Amino acid sequence: MKTYCILFFIISFGFSKACFSQGDIPVPSKVIDSLYKEDQFYLGLTYNILVKLPTGVKQTGFSLGLQGGFIKDIPLNKRRNIAIGLGIGYSYNSYNQNIGIIKDDSNEAKYFVLDDTYEFDYTKNNFYQHAIELPIEFRWRTSTPESYRFWRIYTGFKVGYLFSNISNFKGEVGSLRYNDIDGFNDLQYGLTLSAGYNTWNFYVYYALNPMFNDDVKTALKGERIEMSAIKLGLIFYIL
Template identity: 70%
Template sequence: MKNLYVLLCIIYFGIHNTSFAQSQVSVNDDALTVIDSLYKEDQFYFSATYNILSKLPSGVDQTGFSLGLHAGFIKDMPINKRRNIAIGVGLGYSYNSYNQNLGIIEGEDHTVNYVVLDDTYEFDYSKNNFYLHMVELPIEFRWRTSTPTDYRFWRIYTGFKLGYVFSHISNFKGEVAEVRYTDVDGFNDLQYGLTLSVGYNTWNFYVYYALNPIFKDDVTTLISQERIEMNAIKLGLIFYML
């Protein structure tokens, strides 16, 4: 009888300890599935665009592919309880190239002339473009279908972007010369425009429409004295990540 009593005690305590261990595991499993009710979305961005020049002067055309690369950080600040509506404010860098036939040439008196390179000039050239390097301040109103546990969602972000041009470079390479200018005085240092991002999950279409011209108000073409009011339109893809 004594041995039977000992055996029954061992079985009882064994079952009790097993149940306790299982309850501990289920508590730990529940802890692993805690939902972050204060989540944020889309803090970092990277985009690649095709840059289009609008409002071209007479005789000026784009040539080749004009590339834009943009990256930065946006502070996401939800403004409703569901956290699918937010304001975004950030800081970024933007590189933009423009291939066209508007030659930027410095005269003997160090004045800058803007020459339309059309058929009136009897020489060939292989390169004529300018580059803009900018620091940008994006401000966005954000709507999305995200939840704390859903990382694939629709988004529509509209906003305004202010940019400061800290470097501009003009390149010309042809039969008569090879010229490179830095910090040309005729560019507007401030560039600003409207933005729109629309998409689902990874793939998002991006549009930027500039509200002011690339060049200053007093910049004109050399012969016709036509004011150069070109502004930029950027079309491409933008990628977001946390």
């Protein structure tokens, strides 16, 4: 009986000690980062619209754009709701339209409009581009250190360098595929705007220069191809 009493005393003392010690442990408070930064990674999806089309040229299907990258957020005020963003990213853009591209024996690209002049059908005619991009943004937002849900309006300028372009044609006369056509402007740039709340943000890109070089003309119409792109879609920002 004496042994059981001693054992009970030891257990009770240990339990009370543990409870007392646990009660003395302070509950950690939430750490607020007063030097927080926002929206340093982005992903976007766009519908690409061709504008300034030559005579007879039209879009023939859905033209898709994808983009993603990293932007360094540089706050400009103490509240940190105004900032500059400098970044680097990648984009893929496809354009479905009826400008045919063919290379002659000297490997020079020729451009013609696929219209009623040609008596053959085709199932695909597009070109798509891969680019490295450098976005620059002026950022306004209603963010605070405690909230991850806020309104934002980001305006900016984006420069892109095409490191690859590919033209595809499939039709009755066969399949044609060309890589790295000289007629495209390797350097492309335009204005950007993204605005929204929390996850959902609308995105607009307006190109300031044409896709093709100044000397590129359609074979049938003799017009310079000055068309450019407007991209409309959604962009998602991640810390």
